[in-house]
Amino acid sequence: MSRVLLFFFLGLASCTLDLAPGVFDAATLPESGMSPDARRVPLDAAPSPDARRPRDAGPPPEGLDDFIRFEMAQGGIPGLAVAILASGDVAWQGLYGFADVEREMPVTERTLFGVGSVSKTLTLVSLLRLVESGQLDLDAPVDDLLPFAVRHPDYPAEPLSARMLVTHTSGMADNWLVLGGVTVEGRDNFLSLADFARGYVTPGGDYWSDTNFRAQPGTAWEYSNAAWAVVGALVEQAGGVPLRAATREQIFVPLGMDDSGFFLADVDASLLAVPYTYNRGRRRFDPLMQPGYGHWPATGLRTSVADLSRFALMLLGLGSYGGARVLDAATVEDAFALQVPSLSRRQALGFRYRTLTGRRYVGHSGATIGGSAQLLLLPAEGKGILLMTNGDSYVRSRFGFSQGADALERILERLDAESASY
Numbered sequence: 001m002s003r004v005l006l007f008f009f010l011g012l013a014s015c016t017l018d019l020a021p022g023v024f025d026a027a028t029l030p031e032s033g034m035s036p037d038a039r040r041v042p043l044d045a046a047p048s049p050d051a052r053r054p055r056d057a058g059p060p061p062e063g064l065d066d067f068i069r070f071e072m073a074q075g076g077i078p079g080l081a082v083a084i085l086a087s088g089d090v091a092w093q094g095l096y097g098f099a100d101v102e103r104e105m106p107v108t109e110r111t112l113f114g115v116g117s118v119s120k121t122l123t124l125v126s127l128l129r130l131v132e133s134g135q136l137d138l139d140a141p142v143d144d145l146l147p148f149a150v151r152h153p154d155y156p157a158e159p160l161s162a163r164m165l166v167t168h169t170s171g172m173a174d175n176w177l178v179l180g181g182v183t184v185e186g187r188d189n190f191l192s193l194a195d196f197a198r199g200y201v202t203p204g205g206d207y208w209s210d211t212n213f214r215a216q217p218g219t220a221w222e223y224s225n226a227a228w229a230v231v232g233a234l235v236e237q238a239g240g241v242p243l244r245a246a247t248r249e250q251i252f253v254p255l256g257m258d259d260s261g262f263f264l265a266d267v268d269a270s271l272l273a274v275p276y277t278y279n280r281g282r283r284r285f286d287p288l289m290q291p292g293y294g295h296w297p298a299t300g301l302r303t304s305v306a307d308l309s310r311f312a313l314m315l316l317g318l319g320s321y322g323g324a325r326v327l328d329a330a331t332v333e334d335a336f337a338l339q340v341p342s343l344s345r346r347q348a349l350g351f352r353y354r355t356l357t358g359r360r361y362v363g364h365s366g367a368t369i370g371g372s373a374q375l376l377l378l379p380a381e382g383k384g385i386l387l388m389t390n391g392d393s394y395v396r397s398r399f400g401f402s403q404g405a406d407a408l409e410r411i412l413e414r415l416d417a418e419s420a421s422y
Contacts, residue, residue, distance in 0.1 A: 060410075064418060068096055068411055075407025076278030077391045078285045079107040081305035084415055085384035086422035088317060090309050099273040099390065101285045109306040110259055112271045113388040114291070115373035116366025119262070119301035120228055122311070124166060124350035126235050126246045128331050136238040138163040142230070145237050148198045150230060152213045160217055162234060165227040166350045167339045171217045172227045175200075178207045179225060182294025183369075188263045191294040193243065197233040200226055221343040225298040232297030243297060254324035255314055257307035262300040264290055272302065273390035275370020278404060285391070288370040299368055305386055312375055312384050336362050336379055357416045361385075367394030372408060383422070385415045 060070045072080055079097035083090050098104060099111045130136035136145070141159030143150045150160050152171045164170035182189060182196060199206035215222060232243045239246060244262060252260055261267040276285040293300045303311075310321060319327035335349040346353040351362050359378065366373035366388075372395075373388040393404025 064414065065094065065096075067414055068094060071407040071411050072097055075391075075393060075404040076280055076283075076285075077389050077393060077404055077407060078276045078278075079111070079273055079391070080387070080389045080411075081107050081109070081111060081113065082388075082411065082415060083305050083309050083386040084419045084422060085309060085312055085316060085386070086419065087382060088313060088321075090313075091422040092418070093305060093309075095305070101274065101276065102287070107273070110271050110304050111273050112259060112267055112302040112304050113273050113373065113390055114275060114366075114368045114371035115301050115303055115308070115375075115388055116299050116368035116371055116394075117225070118303075118308070118364050118366040118373050118375050119297065119299050120166075120350055121315075121364050121375065122247055122251055122301060123228060123232060123235070123243070123297040124335065125251055125327060126239070126243060127162065127166070127231060127350075128327055128335065129250055130235060130238050132328055132331055136162065136234070142234050146197070146230075146234060147194075147237070148202060150197075150201045152217055153203055153210075154213070155216050158217045162231065163339065163349070164217060165224075165231050165234075167344075167347050168221050168223050168227065169218055169340055169343060169347075170224065170227055171213050171215045171220070171222075172201070172224045172230070173212060173214045173222055174225050175207075175209050175212050178209060178212070179295055182207070184292045185289035186292075187290075188265055188292040189294045189296070190263075193229055193233040193236060193297065196294050197230040201230065219343075221340060221347060225295055228298035229295040235297075251311065251326060252307075254326060255307075255310040255321055257303065257310055260301065260303040260307045262296050262302075264292065264302075267302050271304070273371075275368075275390055275392070277370060277392045278396065280401065280403070288392075291369045299366070303388075305388060308375065308386055308388070312377060312386060316377060316379060316382050316384055318379075357413050359416065365394070367392075369395070372404070374408075374412060376412070383419050385412060385419065387412060387415070 057074055060067050078101050079099050082094045084092040093109060095107045095109060097107055099107050131138055139161045142162055160170045182191060196207060200212055202208060235243050259267060259271055275288040277288060279286050314321035314326050315332060318329035318332045319325055335351060337348060339349055340347055348362055352364055353360055353362050361376040361378055363375040363377045370390055370392050372391060372393045375386055377384040391404060393408055397405035
């Protein structure tokens with residue numbers, strides 16, 4: 001593991017501060033393991049008044065395009081793609097900045113961004129298709145299907161279910177040294193999901209640590225990326241098809257998401273946005289290498305605003321888009337329902353709720369090495385907002401550098417206001 005990745009994951013392992021919902025939504029990074037009422041920031045808190053506007057920046061321009069460019073400059077955001085969805089279509093799309101700063105390659109609607117934990121929503125769809133076909137029961141012990149035990153070592157008599165895994169209530173925790181160890185630079189990591197999952201949950205396994213589990217299953221909410229790698233292994237075991245192939249056949253192809261993929265080998269390299277971190281002191285963008293993840297069902301997706309719009313419109317269409325039905329309507333409605341209100345007032349089935357300018361959206365955020373993203377939906381109104389960037393604004397916010405995350409929040413608020421006209 002490189003020094004960059006080591007710094008990244010060690011820093012995350014030490015972070016417990018929970019930012020305002022939507023400013024950072026535990027995408028590739030953990031939320032606090034505390035109960036919602038015990039967190040340091042209220043669930044519906046917004047950025048502080050001092051944080052909402054950069055000092056000495058002056059008032060932002062009124063026009064939407066100029067407003068977004070202004071915020072990008074204030075937040076150190078290299079490239080950005082955003083969209084407003086309404087009435088079953090892309091109502092508005094905005095493309096700004098550079099996919100490659102050094103080569104001055106502009107962002108296009110086909111630019112591929114790393115979207116972090118937005119990836120989980122696609123993994124969820126593959127899981128739910130197996131539930132629909134009767135090949136998997138969300139509430140059955142996952143080790144009824146997996147060829148190895150998946151039990152909390154302190155509570156071995158209590159089975160873990162797929163519902164627990166996708167609602168972050170299984171007791172499985174993120175061991176950032178392990179996750180960092182299966183994250184590589186400049187290439188894919190083709191570690192099998194079954195091998196990673198077995199090694200992570202089995203005492204004495206290749207990826208085992210006493211800190212891989214914490215709370216008693218079903219008693220606490222703690223965000224877990226590692227749990228979604230187990231979900232990926234479960235999908236492969238239940239369906240008999242590699243998840244990499246299943247997502248392509250079941251999601252990408254029917255929805256026309258032709259450019260998207262979980263692996264570098266599966267996408268057109270010329271479409272990839274260069275991931276960046278922002279050096280605020282020197283006011284420059286420092287390029288990072290493309291990451292590859294052993295726990296890729298949680299965080300490995302590269303997609304474009306055009307492709308992700310199709311996926312989001314499918315969800316808004318209750319499982320159907322462009323003549324293709326991916327999920328039953330009732331399945332999507334169930335996925336949007338709160339699952340563990342006594343433990344989290346935001347957790348649906350894989351999806352997460354957040355409040356933006358007083359409206360309650362469902363979706364997921366994403367934060368990864370050189371990438372930040374938001375997929376936000378208002379199912380009752382048939383509307384949505386997408387945002388993706390090749391800057392690490394959400395990651396930097398975990399280290400106290402919130403300018404980028406605050407700028408993205410102001411952009412989201414403006415897009416929410418603009419969506420009223422569609």
